Amino acid sequence: MEIERKFLMDSFPEETPICILRMAQGYLALKPTVRIRSSVGSKGTEYRLCIKGKGDLVREEIELPLDEEQFCRLSSLLCGPLIEKEQRQYVLPDGHVLECNQVEPDSPDGFCYGEVEFETVEEALAFQPPQWFGKEVTGLSGYSMADYWRKTRLARKGGFWVYMLRCGDGSYYTGWTNNLTQRVADHQRGKGSRYTRSHLPVELVYAEEWGSKGEAMSREYAIKQLTRGEKEKLVANWDATVLIKELTK
Secondary structure (H helix, E strand, C coil): CEEEEEEECCCCCCCCCCEEEEEEEEEEEECCEEEEEEEEECCEEEEEEEEECCCCCEECEEEEEECHHHHHHHHCCCCCCCEEEEEEEEECCCCCEEEEEEECCCCCCCEEEEEEECCCHHHHHHCCCCCCCCCECCCCCCCCHHHHHHHHHHCCCCCEEEEEEECCCCCEEEEEECCHHHHHHHHHCCCCCHHHHCCCCCEEEEEEEECCHHHHHHHHHHHHCCCHHHHHHHHHHCCHHHHHHHHCC
C-alpha cells in the first residue's frame, strides 16, 4: 500500500540530500499503471517493475525486482523513450523524508515535484508541509508521472511516427511516416504499400512518435523483430483515445 502526498517544487532544496538517484522510467500501461524504472545511486543500479491501483492519497502498489535483461526487454515494448529524472532525498524537521524529483529539466514540459510517504492515513492528513513547499497536487489530474508520459510520449503532434496496422488476415504491418493520418488513409485506400494492398482491410492499432527520422526508422526495425505475442502486448496497452484526440485538434 502506498500513502503519500505530492507537491510542486520550484527546485531542489539548498540542504544537503541524504541520497541522490538518477532514474529512467517508462509506462507499459496507464490503466492500471504499469511502470518500469532503473535507479542509479551510490549502491549501484536497481531495476523495478511497479503496478499501481486506483486512488489519490492511498492506493495499492506492488513492486517487483527486475534484472538488467528483463528491464531492457520490457523497455523495447514502450511507445516512447524513457523519462529521465533526478531524485534527491531530504530529511524534514519532523523526521519525514522528502523525495524531490527534477523531471527532464531541458524539456519545455519538464517540472519539479516532491513526495512525502506515510505509514497511515491519519499521519498523512496530520502532516503540515513546510512553507517553502509549493502547491499540493495530491490526486489532481495532470500532475502524475503517468500523466506526463501520456502528454509527452502519447499525445504530441508532428514529428515522425512508427505505426502498426492490423490487416484483414490478422497479420501486422509496421511502418514509419511523418504524416500519420495521411499514411493510414493511403493504406486503407490500397495505396500505402504492396503488402497492405493485398491484405485489406487494415486498421491502425498502434502508433508512437519520435523526434527524428533516424529514431523512427530504428524503432520500426526493432518492432519488426518482436514476436507476435510481443507486438500484441504493444497493441493491447496502446492508449488510442489520447492520440486520436490530439491528431484531430
